[in-house]
Amino acid sequence: MRRASPLEVYERLHAHYGDQHWWPAETPFEMMIGAILTQNTRWENVEMAITNLKQANMLNPESMITCDIEKLESLIRPTGFFRQKARRLIEFSRFLLAHDGTSGLKRWPTQSLRVRLLDVHGIGPETADSILLYALDKMTFVVDAYTKRIFNRLGLFEVNLSYDDVQNYFVQRLPGLLQLFQEYHALIVQHAKLHCSNKPQCDDCPLFDVCASAAETDRLSDL
DNA sequence: ACCCAGGGTCATA
DNA sequence: TATGACCATGGG
Numbered sequence: 001m002r003r004a005s006p007l008e009v010y011e012r013l014h015a016h017y018g019d020q021h022w023w024p025a026e027t028p029f030e031m032m033i034g035a036i037l038t039q040n041t042r043w044e045n046v047e048m049a050i051t052n053l054k055q056a057n058m059l060n061p062e063s064m065i066t067c068d069i070e071k072l073e074s075l076i077r078p079t080g081f082f083r084q085k086a087r088r089l090i091e092f093s094r095f096l097l098a099h100d101g102t103s104g105l106k107r108w109p110t111q112s113l114r115v116r117l118l119d120v121h122g123i124g125p126e127t128a129d130s131i132l133l134y135a136l137d138k139m140t141f142v143v144d145a146y147t148k149r150i151f152n153r154l155g156l157f158e159v160n161l162s163y164d165d166v167q168n169y170f171v172q173r174l175p176g177l178l179q180l181f182q183e184y185h186a187l188i189v190q191h192a193k194l195h196c197s198n199k200p201q202c203d204d205c206p207l208f209d210v211c212a213s214a215a216e217t218d219r220l221s222d223l
Numbered sequence: 224a225c226c227c228a229g230g231g232t233c234a235t236a
Numbered sequence: 237t238a239t240g241a242c243c244a245t246g247g248g
Contacts (some may be wrong), residue, residue: 039230044228045247081244081245085243127230185229
């Protein structure tokens with residue numbers, strides 16, 4: 001099997017799936033809330049919650065910090081983990097207001113802002129990077145379970161790399177273009193949903209000829 | 224009746 | 237540092 005570079009993988013995915021126009025949200029606040037709600041949760045469930053929040057006129061930080069938490073919990077119930085997520089939404093809304101909203105956050109340098117986001121309880125590296133990249137247009141690479149699974153199957157890095165190791169792997173090998181980073185993660189998710197759920201190899205896969213062999217796939221299958 | 228999903232935190236060794 | 241338990245709903 002031939003080894004593909006991360007940039008080549010990107011080119012193939014983009015040629016096959018086209019522009020993804022991520023993140024699917026109407027406003028930066030909707031995007032950031034969606035990043036919290038989608039933690040270990042299917043996007044379809046998040047859409048139900050977002051719809052509920054919109055209907056209740058709750059999709060803004062002021063409403064989130066003032067309404068009683070049980071009301072918020074009931075609206076986001078379809079996303080699962082609704083008790084901790086309600087607390088996370090409130091805490092993040094407080095953080096956002098304390099920093100003068102989206103425009104206030106944008107004034108911070110990327111890395112120091114990332115540290116501050118990670119300091120918010122319930123925001124880990126993937127959620128922080130998603131917010132930075134898609135709501136604030138900051139250069140950072142988002143790593144998720146799909147990213148590790150796909151690139152392990154491609155044989156491009158080892159199984160037990162940390163989040164930061166995987167992130168550095170891409171940052172060091174890709175041109176530093178914001179739009180490329182935004183598109184790449186979106187393409188990975190799109191590809192994973194269509195092709196890599198439970199069938200490592202199929203014929204119309206854009207990565208077919210650089211995919212790990214069946215034997216290697218078996219060896220790595222518990223990802 | 225299982226299994227998992229665009230994670231993160233906390234307790235334990 | 238490295239595993240494991242826990243959070244909880246909805247769709248396959």
